[in-house]
Amino acid sequence: MGAFAQVSVTSANYYKQGTSIVNTYIVGSEPVATTDIVNNSFVFDNSLNSLFEVCKIDTIKYGAPGTEGEFTDETFSFYDEDSLRLHIKVTEEKAVCLGISGIMSQFGFGEDFEMKFDEPMDVILFPAVLHSEKISTSQGSKDVHIGELQEMFNSYGAGDYYSMLAAEYDSIRIGVQITYRSVFDENGTLTLSGDQMPHGEYEYLRENRQYTYVTDMYLHKINGNYQNINNCTLSGYPISVLLQYMGISFPITSTVTTINYWTANGNYPIIEMITNENATGVTKMSVKYGENEPEQEEGYISTNSISVNIYPNPTTEVLNIEIEEMEHGTIRIYSVNGSLVKEDVLNGTHNSINVNAFNNGNYFYTISCGDKEISGKFAKN
DSSP states (O other): GGGTTTTTTTTGGSSSSSSEEEEEEEOOOOOOHHHHOOSSSSSESSGGGTTOOOEEEEEEBBBOOSSSSSSTSSSEEOOOOTEEEEEEEEOSSEEEEEEEEEEEEGGGEEEEEEEEEEEEEEEEEBBTTTEEEEEEEEEEEEEEEEEGGGGHHTTTTOOOOHHHHHHHHHHHHHEEEEEEEEEEEEEEOOOOEEEEEEEEEEEEEEEEEEEEEEEEEEEEEEOOOOOEEEEEEETTTEHHHHHHHTTTSEEEEEEEEEEEEEEEOSSSSSSSEEEEESSSEEEEEEEEEEEEESSTTTTTOOOOOOOOEESSSSSSSSEEEEEEEEEEEEEEEEETTSSSEEEEEEEEEEEEOOTTOOOOOOEEEEEETTEEEEEEEEEOO
């Protein structure tokens, strides 16, 4: 094991601001067994295509610090698999998470939702080497007007109940507790030889990382105090019963588990696997094969085959597509679990796709015409 001691994670080779191009394999309804991917030979090649149903090119951005709002002192930010943006500050000694923002569509909150933690949450101490481990917990809350729930109630045909709710309560509090665990548990050598991968043999340091989110809701009674929603009533009846009818119960718990393979002098894991909670099955796998220059404008992607501008991104109703002149092109839109959501024909240079009926969240698209193809990602709010 001593041969691999030089692979460590420091502040100098931790995530940086900028853009990474990712070769992303997405499974369908069932995870791929981790043992089918991480085998004895530990070679990642085109055989992965037979394990995963959808293979896409995706762009992941580690965004620049915000100029306003709660997180102006961050170093960068990025989205996790629950469409939550994590805001990270990096110093020579450690990296901490300052809070979260993004989409909480189940509550009707859009991308302007921001929650700063009561105390920054440690996510890694530098240098991280074999057997380094970090477990930490933090929490935060956000108070918003009761009107933020109206859209959610209306979407379930429960607008009358919202009116009754607003007559008794004037605000809501969303409380989130996050438990973070990172363990660097293995080192060794892996080989990359597939298409759109940085071919070669790499010494790695493996990190098992897990975020567990516990979300709760509290209601503020007019001229009263905040109470847990499970203890609140509406005209004498438990509100929790109404929420169960809407398919919601509190607290809400979700877990994001990843296996990351760091290499020497890299600024991000060369391989990232999103797994189920116990890491026995892989639901998504990314092989990062290099950094890309910052895009010329939001949504603009250029390759040797197709240039396309997708906007607005995120979108709420219509996705506009500006593309080079083509006839009988095709766009296919997939959910994050690999299911085909929509397929349409593209002609000319200006096209629009109505996504109003889509559920909120992230989607992948592929645009093809003849032997030309390009893929990307957009968000629906």
